[in-house]
Amino acid sequence: MPDVIEKEAAVPGSASAPATAPAKAGKPRSLWSDAWRDLRRNPFFVVSAALILLLVVITLWPSLFTSVGPRDADLQHHYLGAADYGHVFGADWFGYDGQGRSIYARVLYGARASVIVGLCVTAFVTVLGGLLGMLAGYFGGWLDTLVSRLTDIFFGIPLLLGCLVVLNAFTHRTVWTVVLALGALGWTQMARVMRGSVVTVKEADYVTAAKALGAGTTRILLRHILPNAIAPVIVVATIALGGYISTEATLSYLGIGLQDPTVSWGIDISSAQNVIRTAPHVLFFPAGMLSITVLAFIMLGDAVRDALDPKLR
Amino acid sequence: MGRYVARRLLQMIPVFLGTTFLVFMMVYSLPGDPIKAMFGDHAADPATVAHLKHQYHLDMPWWQHYPLYVWQLLHGDLGQTFGGVDVSQVLSQAFPVTIRLALLAFVIEIVVGLGLGLLAGLRRGKVADKLVLVFTLLVISVPVFVIGYICSTVFGITLAWTTPTVQDSNNLGQLLLPAFVLASLSLAYVARLTRTSLVENVRADYMRTAMAKGLPRRRIIVNHLLRNSLIPVVTFLGTDLGALMGGAIVTEGIFNVQGVGNALYRAIRASEGPTVVGIVSVLVIVYLISSLLVDLLYAVLDPRIRYA
Numbered sequence: 001m002p003d004v005i006e007k008e009a010a011v012p013g014s015a016s017a018p019a020t021a022p023a024k025a026g027k028p029r030s031l032w033s034d035a036w037r038d039l040r041r042n043p044f045f046v047v048s049a050a051l052i053l054l055l056v057v058i059t060l061w062p063s064l065f066t067s068v069g070p071r072d073a074d075l076q077h078h079y080l081g082a083a084d085y086g087h088v089f090g091a092d093w094f095g096y097d098g099q100g101r102s103i104y105a106r107v108l109y110g111a112r113a114s115v116i117v118g119l120c121v122t123a124f125v126t127v128l129g130g131l132l133g134m135l136a137g138y139f140g141g142w143l144d145t146l147v148s149r150l151t152d153i154f155f156g157i158p159l160l161l162g163c164l165v166v167l168n169a170f171t172h173r174t175v176w177t178v179v180l181a182l183g184a185l186g187w188t189q190m191a192r193v194m195r196g197s198v199v200t201v202k203e204a205d206y207v208t209a210a211k212a213l214g215a216g217t218t219r220i221l222l223r224h225i226l227p228n229a230i231a232p233v234i235v236v237a238t239i240a241l242g243g244y245i246s247t248e249a250t251l252s253y254l255g256i257g258l259q260d261p262t263v264s265w266g267i268d269i270s271s272a273q274n275v276i277r278t279a280p281h282v283l284f285f286p287a288g289m290l291s292i293t294v295l296a297f298i299m300l301g302d303a304v305r306d307a308l309d310p311k312l313r
Numbered sequence: 314m315g316r317y318v319a320r321r322l323l324q325m326i327p328v329f330l331g332t333t334f335l336v337f338m339m340v341y342s343l344p345g346d347p348i349k350a351m352f353g354d355h356a357a358d359p360a361t362v363a364h365l366k367h368q369y370h371l372d373m374p375w376w377q378h379y380p381l382y383v384w385q386l387l388h389g390d391l392g393q394t395f396g397g398v399d400v401s402q403v404l405s406q407a408f409p410v411t412i413r414l415a416l417l418a419f420v421i422e423i424v425v426g427l428g429l430g431l432l433a434g435l436r437r438g439k440v441a442d443k444l445v446l447v448f449t450l451l452v453i454s455v456p457v458f459v460i461g462y463i464c465s466t467v468f469g470i471t472l473a474w475t476t477p478t479v480q481d482s483n484n485l486g487q488l489l490l491p492a493f494v495l496a497s498l499s500l501a502y503v504a505r506l507t508r509t510s511l512v513e514n515v516r517a518d519y520m521r522t523a524m525a526k527g528l529p530r531r532r533i534i535v536n537h538l539l540r541n542s543l544i545p546v547v548t549f550l551g552t553d554l555g556a557l558m559g560g561a562i563v564t565e566g567i568f569n570v571q572g573v574g575n576a577l578y579r580a581i582r583a584s585e586g587p588t589v590v591g592i593v594s595v596l597v598i599v600y601l602i603s604s605l606l607v608d609l610l611y612a613v614l615d616p617r618i619r620y621a
Contacts, residue, residue, distance in 0.1 A: 153331035156597045158556055160563075161577070165339045165589060168581050246456045250563060253458050254578070269458065276462055277470065287459040295454035302450075 031231070035307035045303035051296035059115040062108040070109035070263045073099040095281040097268070103282065106263055107289050113264040114293060116175050117182070118245040124183035126237045129190025134229070136191065137198030138221060147191055154188040160247055167256045178257055182244055193236050197229040204228070235305040242297030249290050265290045321608065325601050330383070336593045337379055340586045341371075347584040351395065369395075369587055382590070391591035395583070400591035403576055408595075411572035414565070415557040417485065417492035418499075422557075423550065426500040430507025430546075435534070437512055445508070449501035461494045461567035478569040491568040495561055499553050506549055510542040517541070544614055551607025555600030 029037075039045045058065065074096075094103035136147035154162075162185040163178075170177050201207070202225060210224050251257030252266025253273075260267060265286040272283035348365050349357055366372040369392075370381060385392065391400035433445035452460070468490055469477025479487045514520065515538065523533045561574035569575075573592060580588035 149327065149331065152328050153335055155552075156328065156332040156555075156600050157336065157593070161593070162336075162339070164562070164578070164581050165336065165593075168584065169339075242454070249456055250458060253456075254563070254566070256581070273462060276466055280466075283459075283462065287456075291451075291455040291459065294456070295450060298450065298453055 031308065035304075038307040039303055042303045042306065044299045045307075048296045048299035048303065051292065052300065055111055055115060055293060055296065058108055058111045062105075062112065065108050066102070066105045068102045068105040070106045071101065071261065072105070073101045075099065094285045095279075097272070097282050103268075103285050106268055107265070107285050109263040110265045110268060110286060111289070111293070113175055113258055113262055114245045114248060114290065117178055117248040118241045118297070120176075120179045121182040121186065121244040122237050122241045124179065125187045125190045125240070126233065128183070129187035129192075130194045130230075130233055132187070133191035133194025133233075134198050134221065134226065137195040137229075138202055138225060144195070147188075147195065151188040151192045154185065157185070159185055160250060163247065163251055164254065164256050167251065173257070173259055175258065175262065178248055178251065182247060186240070186244070189240070190233060190236065194229065194233050197232045198225055201225055201229040231308045235301060235308060238304055239298055239301035242294040242301070245290070245297070246294050318605075318609070321605050325605070329597060329601060332597045333383070333386075333590070333594050334379060336597075337382065337590055338375065340589050341375060341378070347371075347395070347586060369393075371586075386594060391594070392587035394580070394588045395585050400588050403588065404573070404592065404595060407571060407573045407576045410570060411558055411561060411565075411574065413485070414488055414492055414495065414561060414570060414572055415554065417488055418496035418557050419550075419554055421492055422496040422500045422503055422553070425496070426503025427507055427546070429500075429504035430511065433504065434508040434511030434515070434542075437508075437515075442508075445504060449504050452497050452501040457494065457498060458563050458567060460497055461491075461564055464490055464494050465567060478567075488570070491564050491570055494567070495557060495564040499549075499557070502549060502553075503546060506546050507542065510545050511538065514538055514542045540614060544611065547607055547610055547614060551604050551610070552600075554603045555596065558596060558599055 062070075094107060097103055097106065132143075132147050136144040159182070163181050166181045166185070167173060167177065207220060207224055210220050215224075248257055249264070249266035249269065252264050253270040255270060257266055258264045268286040269283060269290070272279075272286070276283050348362050348369075348371065351357075351365070363372070370378050373381070382392070389401070391404070393399055394403060429445045429449070433442040436442050465477045468474050475490050476487055479491060481487060519537060519541075520533065523537045528537075558573060561570070561572060562578050563574075564570070565572045565574040566578060573596070577589065577592050580592065
């Protein structure tokens with residue numbers, strides 16, 4: 001009994017629950033509200049969402065967390081680690097890199113490049129691939145043949161390899177060059193997922209019903225097919241987001257991604273590799289932040305998949 | 314079966330042409346002049362530039378160059394590097410190393426990945442399952458170059474169990490660490506895929522029937538559950554073998570393995586178009602053949618699939 005009281009007290013507004021319950025029972029919950037209920041209870045989702053929120057804040061306002069600029073260099077601090085001086089808080093608690101720049105500030109400002117690349121590539125790929133995949137799956141015909149063959153062709157070229165070839169041709173590379181290269185080579189994956197999903201959905205009775213009622217093609221596509229076919233795309237997109245961030249860092253690490261003066265974790269990791277034995281902290285912090293970021297998005301994708309996939313319930 | 318293989322081989326032709334064409338266009342149509350770049354800051358002699366361009370067919374428009382390239386490829390001629398060495402000779406030195414590394418990684422991937430997946434899938438919700446989940450999450454999240462450096466430092470320098478970089482690529486013991494690093498990402502995917510597939514199949518009707526018949530547990534798992542659950546895993550493994558060969562750029566760089574990935578990376582950095590296109594074409598062939606082998610393996614795993 002005390003247990004129940006505690007639970008009731010813990011949930012604000014639970015007193016009104018009996019009043020709303022019959023109304024809820026009358027209307028069956030949709031896949032989305034069901035998934036949302038599942039998600040809120042999943043600790044992986046809560047942790048990853050909190051991490052991503054923090055990351056977005058850092059991306060938008062890195063100066064909230066440090067007053068030191070990422071390019072402020074003081075050679076007196078050359079490769080100093082946190083253990084080399086007494087205090088461990090403030091701008092120097094991650095130590096300094098070879099040019100005496102604060103690693104803490106660089107890690108914070110480096111989030112921007114990674115997050116922009118991740119979000120923009122995912123948006124680009126989801127819109128382009130999703131649209132073409134949906135049209136190909138719904139209409140079939142020559143468009144379907146074209147999209148399917150293109151997907152086959154792109155599938156044989158690993159994303160990293162293709163990006164290396166494309167980006168090597170540009171001597172001056174910015175975040176947007178990298179976004180375009182990743183997007184242009186990555187959209188077929190999303191088109192494949194969307195097409196497969198639409199092909200199964202378009203045979204459903206409610207699509208036939210909508211057609212019989214005289215709904216136009218645009219209405220059928222947007223109101224009936226899209227909401228029912230988009231779940232796998234959202235899952236793949238969330239997981240791919242982490243992958244794109246990782247690929248960007250790998251490209252920058254290989255020296256074919258972003259370039260100085262852009263602040264990026266990949267660039268910092270690349271320049272840290274030569275001093276890994278003498279100053280491991282220079283590698284550790286950007287690599288750690290990169291891993292945590294990728295982890296957050298992959299955990300989010302996992303949680304969303306578990307919530308949206310009725311098979312696993 | 315023979316007719317199916319023939320049909321699949323025919324279907325490969327357009328995909329092969331498409332992929333090589335895509336790479337060809339990416340390499341040759343993007344900005345930058347590799348011949349001018351060969352001279353660095355020096356003023357290039359126009360006659361020499363013209364001669365070199367002619368030698369590497371760079372003075373041709375693409376609609377003449379690409380058919381010529383495919384024609385030469387069909388005759389086993391992959392072209393020459395800018396250093397004047399045949400690309401096929403570069404490949405014949407690098408490929409055996411990469412094949413050793415990729416096969417070693419492939420074996421690790423199958424053994425460890427399937428093992429972890431089985432462990433997690435058969436003990437769903439238990440501690441082992443949770444541990445495998447956390448482990449695979451970590452491996453997927455930490456980029457391969459970070460894993461590589463950590464492993465190289467810890468096992469190669471701190472513990473000194475092996476050499477931090479590969480000095481002798483014939484020595485399988487030295488290749489073991491790079492193979493583990495190369496396999497790490499795929500290994501995590503295999504483990505997760507196996508687990509999901511097992512969890513889905515464990516509730517199938519045929520499982521209940523097998524248990525009701527009183528079959529021994531080992532037989533139920535091996536003959537009924539595994540055989541049905543492994544189909545998606547085999548698909549992944551098949552496409553992954555090609556990826557392991559081409560995707561070793563980072564791992565081969567960290568461990569100084571003189572394989573295809575290293576040669577490819579150097580060629581890309583030097584804008585050596587003929588070398589890049591040559592190596593990628595061979596990788597695409599490897600990829601296509603391994604995906605064909607996977608489709609044939611389906612019939613072995615799943616007798617319901619018959620190839621007429």
